[in-house]
Amino acid sequence: MLTIIKNAEVYSPHYLGKKDLVIGGGKILYISNSFTSSSPLDVEILDIEGDYLVPGFIDSHVHIIGGGGEGGYSTRTPEIMLSSVIKAGITTLVGVLGTDNATRTMTNLIAKAKALRDEGVSCYAYTGSYHLPLKTLTNRIIDDIVFINEIIGVGEIAISDHRGSQPTLEELIRITSDARVGGILSKKAGIVNVHVGRGKKLIQPLIEVVNNSDLPITQFLPTHMNKNQESIKACVEFIKLGGRIDFTTSSSTTLDENDISKPSKALKKLLDEGVNIDNISFSSDGQGSMPHFDEKGNYVGLTVADVSTLYQEVKDSIINEQIPIEIALKVVTSNPATFLKLESKGRIEEECDADLVILDKKTLDIKSVIARGKMMMKNGKIITKGTFE
Numbered sequence: 001m002l003t004i005i006k007n008a009e010v011y012s013p014h015y016l017g018k019k020d021l022v023i024g025g026g027k028i029l030y031i032s033n034s035f036t037s038s039s040p041l042d043v044e045i046l047d048i049e050g051d052y053l054v055p056g057f058i059d060s061h062v063h064i065i066g067g068g069g070e071g072g073y074s075t076r077t078p079e080i081m082l083s084s085v086i087k088a089g090i091t092t093l094v095g096v097l098g099t100d101n102a103t104r105t106m107t108n109l110i111a112k113a114k115a116l117r118d119e120g121v122s123c124y125a126y127t128g129s130y131h132l133p134l135k136t137l138t139n140r141i142i143d144d145i146v147f148i149n150e151i152i153g154v155g156e157i158a159i160s161d162h163r164g165s166q167p168t169l170e171e172l173i174r175i176t177s178d179a180r181v182g183g184i185l186s187k188k189a190g191i192v193n194v195h196v197g198r199g200k201k202l203i204q205p206l207i208e209v210v211n212n213s214d215l216p217i218t219q220f221l222p223t224h225m226n227k228n229q230e231s232i233k234a235c236v237e238f239i240k241l242g243g244r245i246d247f248t249t250s251s252s253t254t255l256d257e258n259d260i261s262k263p264s265k266a267l268k269k270l271l272d273e274g275v276n277i278d279n280i281s282f283s284s285d286g287q288g289s290m291p292h293f294d295e296k297g298n299y300v301g302l303t304v305a306d307v308s309t310l311y312q313e314v315k316d317s318i319i320n321e322q323i324p325i326e327i328a329l330k331v332v333t334s335n336p337a338t339f340l341k342l343e344s345k346g347r348i349e350e351e352c353d354a355d356l357v358i359l360d361k362k363t364l365d366i367k368s369v370i371a372r373g374k375m376m377m378k379n380g381k382i383i384t385k386g387t388f389e
Contacts, residue, residue, distance in 0.1 A: 068289020161197025
């Protein structure tokens, strides 16, 4: 069946104006100023006059099988459910393991990625976790990336964090080199997703890799970079070197309006510094544990990261920080699509995947979600739920 979306005010994320779209076979087939169907085929017409149409959101860092366990077995966070993903406007996500590569495994991660694909969204994964040596599916990073469809890179490897393996320069160079070669051979991103903790070195180990090897700085995507003023300063310097950074939308834990850990405020700060928006993305860290430690490093409690924060921070960027919508949308659409080499994602263009979100023009709230051409949520009501929901 073909679907015609009429009278959409389109952000691709750049502004296209009012357009009609024809969707079929999971793809955007045709975009025009006005389209009238005389086809004898089954056609559904969706008139969204007065609303915005934007690309489906990409979340490049989600603990799809749950995460954490820093407080013991009872604190292992639950796996993500499809309805949570859809309500957040996310049509593409990337699964990670994180701290726990003992009770959670790569086989679990890939099985869940396949399940989410079966349920209607696009899902990928990174091979490995915080710790070295990496536990991969095939015992080799290159083979994982080349032969496992879902695997597009390595991560999340922890640096500057007491929970990580404190990787050496040589280890980071070897891992990054293998990721790059795997990406080249398979036409995938081959990026290394890096968890950056609160240690004093921050992202200095990544700069040392670039300075001591032939590897490009774009091979890394350091995340959790919106911690404090020091990390924001490091972001500016890293991007000036040609690097890319990622802000975690579940990281802000205070209501302080001046809290720089709030991604919308951190984004505004970087833009005011003249940083190129094309080098910044947001991710949620969804279903990951957010542990709290005292000044001595003792565990004192945790909360669970929420994928709904991804678009909320984009919305706050637009409304509270007065960042233009076509700029703010980039951090969850075209930018992560570019970083992850997902060529058919993150844009509203002919032949791109029909991953679309309809926003209320007045409130900017998510109204409807289309993933791979299928309506998943319509006018705020979930149509397609996960198998066990």
